[in-house]
Amino acid sequence: MYSDWITPNTVVLEILLAVGVFGNTFAFLLYKFCVPYTEERFFIPYLAVVDLFVCVWGGSFSLILNFYRANFPDAVLCKVMYYFTWGSINFSALLLLIIAFHRYKRICRPISPQWSEHKRRIAVGGGGIFSFILTIPILLLFGEKRGNIVHQGTNVTVVTCNVMSFTRDESFIYMAFSILYFIILMTAIIILYSLIGVTIFRTFQVRASRKIRKLVENNRGHNSIMSEDTNISTVDKSVTSNIDINGEPEMKRHFPKKKAVVIHVRHNFTGMFAAIIMFWVVSYLPTITLIIIPAAQASIEFWFHKSAVTINILLFLKRAFMLNHVVNPFIYGYFDVGFRKEAYKLFCFWRRP
Numbered sequence: 513m514y515s516d517w518i519t520p521n522t523v524v525l526e527i528l529l530a531v532g533v534f535g536n537t538f539a540f541l542l543y544k545f546c547v548p549y550t551e552e553r554f555f556i557p558y559l560a561v562v563d564l565f566v567c568v569w570g571g572s573f574s575l576i577l578n579f580y581r582a583n584f585p586d587a588v589l590c591k592v593m594y595y596f597t598w599g600s601i602n603f604s605a606l607l608l609l610i611i612a613f614h615r616y617k618r619i620c621r622p623i624s625p626q627w628s629e630h631k632r633r634i635a636v637g638g639g640g641i642f643s644f645i646l647t648i649p650i651l652l653l654f655g656e657k658r659g660n661i662v663h664q665g666t667n668v669t670v671v672t673c674n675v676m677s678f679t680r681d682e683s684f685i686y687m688a689f690s691i692l693y694f695i696i697l698m699t700a701i702i703i704l705y706s707l708i709g710v711t712i713f714r715t716f717q718v719r720a721s722r723k724i725r726k727l728v729e730n731n732r733g734h735n736s737i738m739s740e741d742t743n744i745s746t747v748d749k750s751v752t753s754n755i756d757i758n759g760e761p762e763m764k765r766h767f768p769k770k771k772a773v774v775i776h777v778r779h780n781f782t783g784m785f786a787a788i789i790m791f792w793v794v795s796y797l798p799t800i801t802l803i804i805i806p807a808a809q810a811s812i813e814f815w816f817h818k819s820a821v822t823i824n825i826l827l828f829l830k831r832a833f834m835l836n837h838v839v840n841p842f843i844y845g846y847f848d849v850g851f852r853k854e855a856y857k858l859f860c861f862w863r864r865p
Contacts, residue, residue: 517820521827522578525571528834532567535841536560539851543844546854554629555611556844558636559788562607563837565600573597574831582670582816587655590673594654595647598690601833602643605697608792610635611785612704619782620711646693649686659812672812687807694800698793705786712782784847788840795836798829 540560543553573593577584584590614627614635627635657674660667675683806814815823844851 518578518581518824518827521824521831522575524828525574525578525831525834528838529567529571529575532571532834532838533564535838536564536567538855539841539844540564542851542854542858546858547848547850551629553848553850554632555607555614555636556848559604559607559611559840562600562604563840566597566604566837567834569593569597569600570831570834570837574834577673578827580673582668582672584656584671584673590655591651594673595650598650599644599647602647602693603640604837605694605792606639606643607636608789609697609701609704610639612701612708612789615782615785616704616708619708649682653683653686657812661813661816670812670816672815674812675807687803691800691804694796698796701789702793705789708782709786784843787843787847788836791839791843792836795832795834799831799833802826802830 537560540557543557543560547553576589576593614632617624617626653675654673655676657672657676658669659672660669662668675687815826818826845855846852
């Protein structure tokens, strides 16, 4: 009966799972085999794989919880599903922090030593190992939780997959630590992208002021082209390094048009990752909130003594984290011209008779 109440949520989850699996698989394969490699695109295939894992584990686990809402069948299944779901989520959050720090170094600290490809791979691998080690306590603290509720005047025993006893010191400490960990990650990522945004804004101001000076000089009858201002922020110099829009190695000489294109590409990828971060923060805030509130009440009744409409809304908000991992391939398509072109070619090829 309880499962019937949340059929709308089950349908939404099935759609999100299907779109997320297809979208992230498609994004990974396209970046791996079709889209030209550049340093700006280095992290995207890894992010697509992590998003795919979150969709598979998180979506499948949520569907199982919907089908067995009041009679979860197995404690081991509960522990395993929770472990891989939250391990993938932790990895996703840490990977976004790694990306934010990498972009901060390139945009705001261009003179400092930059990460080589080898170091970036170590950062991704180390982040994955650390995330799943951090999730190990879930195997001990989560499992079948039994409780009694009153339904239509009858006392009913329900078996759920949850924290086995939130009142235990270990459970409380780990849940508090996990929530604090996510809040710290969110804060650090927001600070890094705020600094990046300020730097890019100042760069545009410098370029705009330079154009105005040129116009003024031209209007005064000067025919010579103004020389490059050596006192301008090093940020404008840094954004021309390493790659061009086609992923070719850096040229020894940068002509003005080429320089402008490289600056535009780098800022475009920064905007793409910033959009991913924004969706991540917005989608995870309801999830974190609806983990805290039921846990604080330390009662199994929170998810049962509400109307069907309320339960569906609350469950959608709790699983809103799925939206972040489903929408990322669409963000790639919007911001990355190379990805969009290759996707268009592929779909045109499929449509040929």
